[in-house]
Amino acid sequence: MGEYIPPSAFYTFEPIIHDLIMLIDPILSSIGGDHKDLKKILSNNSEIQLLNEGEESPYDHATALFLSALDRIEGEGTPIPLDNGIARNRIGRFPSDSGNAIEYILEFTREKEGEKNFHELLIKLTNGLCAENLGEEGFDKGFAGMELLGWLNSEEVKLLLTSMQSGKWSINSNETIDGGVRDSLRHLLTLLKAAERRKCGIMMRKHQ
Numbered sequence: 001m002g003e004y005i006p007p008s009a010f011y012t013f014e015p016i017i018h019d020l021i022m023l024i025d026p027i028l029s030s031i032g033g034d035h036k037d038l039k040k041i042l043s044n045n046s047e048i049q050l051l052n053e054g055e056e057s058p059y060d061h062a063t064a065l066f067l068s069a070l071d072r073i074e075g076e077g078t079p080i081p082l083d084n085g086i087a088r089n090r091i092g093r094f095p096s097d098s099g100n101a102i103e104y105i106l107e108f109t110r111e112k113e114g115e116k117n118f119h120e121l122l123i124k125l126t127n128g129l130c131a132e133n134l135g136e137e138g139f140d141k142g143f144a145g146m147e148l149l150g151w152l153n154s155e156e157v158k159l160l161l162t163s164m165q166s167g168k169w170s171i172n173s174n175e176t177i178d179g180g181v182r183d184s185l186r187h188l189l190t191l192l193k194a195a196e197r198r199k200c201g202i203m204m205r206k207h208q
Contacts (some may be wrong), residue, residue, distance in 0.1 A: 023065060152201055
């Protein structure tokens with residue numbers, strides 16, 4: 001029998017109601033027991049409202065960020081996905097070694113003169129929560145293997161849509177998967193348009 005090759009990671013793109021950067025300082029305070037600012041921002045979030053002032057939060061940084069950011073109906077339950085169809089599944093497990101379609105787009109595209117947002121926003125979406133980019137540790141990996149990669153706020157969703165549709169980028173001739181960039185961008189476009197309609201941001205999450 002051949003050597004077992006585990007499947008690549010699966011990636012999801014979650015709807016978020018708050019810009020994550022606005023939650024970082026309140027969560028850092030909440031970790032230490034000062035929950036006032038976080039509760040003020042998340043007045044409809046039952047998990048956060050149950051935190052007792054003066055008591056350390058039971059959540060690690062990444063879990064607190066995940067619970068605080070999601071676009072949930074009246075702050076409860078699982079958020080309605082941005083897409084339940086083919087886009088979610090196809091971009092979720094891309095046929096590359098890592099399975100990360102956004103990394104693939106970055107590797108095999110180049111920006112044309114005058115384009116400043118295309119790669120910058122894609123990098124933020126797939127790597128914005130690492131300590132090097134965020135400037136704070138612990139917001140990318142949490143309890144039970146949770147991995148949060150990056151995000152775009154609602155305005156950045158619009159900016160990326162504009163960049164994607166501008167034509168101010170091109171596909172490298174050495175692309176390893178025929179049509180891979182265009183296929184990935186088509187599915188990403190579906191998710192971003194859904195986020196634009198909902199007036200929400202988007203967070204990229206990795207599942208093993």
